Amino acid sequence: MHYNGPIVRPPMDGDSIFVEVTVGCTHNSCTFCNFYEGYPFRVAPLSQVESDLKEASRYYRKGRSKVWASGGNPFALSTQKLIELGKLFRKYLPDCKIMTYARVDDMRRKSVEDIKSIIDAGFHDIVIGVESGDDKVLSSVNKGYDAEEILEALGKLDQAGMKYRIIYLGGLAGKNKGEESARVSADVINQIHPHLMLLTMVDVLPGTTMYKQWKAGEFEPESELEKIKEYRELVANLNNHIVVQGQSASSSLQFEAKLPEEKKELLKYLDQVINTFTDEDEKRISAMRARMTRA
Numbered sequence: 001m002h003y004n005g006p007i008v009r010p011p012m013d014g015d016s017i018f019v020e021v022t023v024g025c026t027h028n029s030c031t032f033c034n035f036y037e038g039y040p041f042r043v044a045p046l047s048q049v050e051s052d053l054k055e056a057s058r059y060y061r062k063g064r065s066k067v068w069a070s071g072g073n074p075f076a077l078s079t080q081k082l083i084e085l086g087k088l089f090r091k092y093l094p095d096c097k098i099m100t101y102a103r104v105d106d107m108r109r110k111s112v113e114d115i116k117s118i119i120d121a122g123f124h125d126i127v128i129g130v131e132s133g134d135d136k137v138l139s140s141v142n143k144g145y146d147a148e149e150i151l152e153a154l155g156k157l158d159q160a161g162m163k164y165r166i167i168y169l170g171g172l173a174g175k176n177k178g179e180e181s182a183r184v185s186a187d188v189i190n191q192i193h194p195h196l197m198l199l200t201m202v203d204v205l206p207g208t209t210m211y212k213q214w215k216a217g218e219f220e221p222e223s224e225l226e227k228i229k230e231y232r233e234l235v236a237n238l239n240n241h242i243v244v245q246g247q248s249a250s251s252s253l254q255f256e257a258k259l260p261e262e263k264k265e266l267l268k269y270l271d272q273v274i275n276t277f278t279d280e281d282e283k284r285i286s287a288m289r290a291r292m293t294r295a
Contacts, residue, residue, distance in 0.1 A: 016099065017056050086118065
């Protein structure tokens, strides 16, 4: 198997077969991210993909159908290229369900009919790092799109019937701004239909623009308690049918709840955490996060 650079994937996709189709991210300019530093975006040669699929097919068990098309945002590829890849995947892994990362702006050049064709080719579920629905936050972290484009792009997915998950990154707004930003984001998320939202928390990583902004006094991170309050505010303002998970390595809480059915129970749990949160908890979680992000 061929892999270049880090393999980044959601925690629930760890049991997938990983096949590299692209390297790096087309944007690679978010202030908080250095995942693909040193790996400019490029497309894996089709011969490499086929070679890896042949190798994977020797260990592939029928019924184990999850396959992760690896790369920062392979959905940036043209519709025709994605269809070609889908056919190749199914040639060697006949019943596979292909999952991959996408950016919001990957939908700019794809119509609803294009996305339907991509689904027919085997792409089953895509994961989009929306991060926020707050235009102030999206601009400050240089995501490359705004809330209006989120609604337009993910609306195409809804119309086409593509399953998709989104990632919400708590803490991006900065100190004293998280709860208001969560309310704004919830208003956007309520207008789209992801089947799952992964709640995670920003780590200020050495070498990133956000780290430099922090050291220069231009960005003040939220406290650990503020991030949990941001989670709570987001959940409280959601009114769509969605599963929310807080099960990433950078989240200080681990939970899963189906909304709206389990919303009351989740809010009760978050309120309990908030109401019993101590200075020692703040120090403990901050120390854990510092170990994770040490230069």
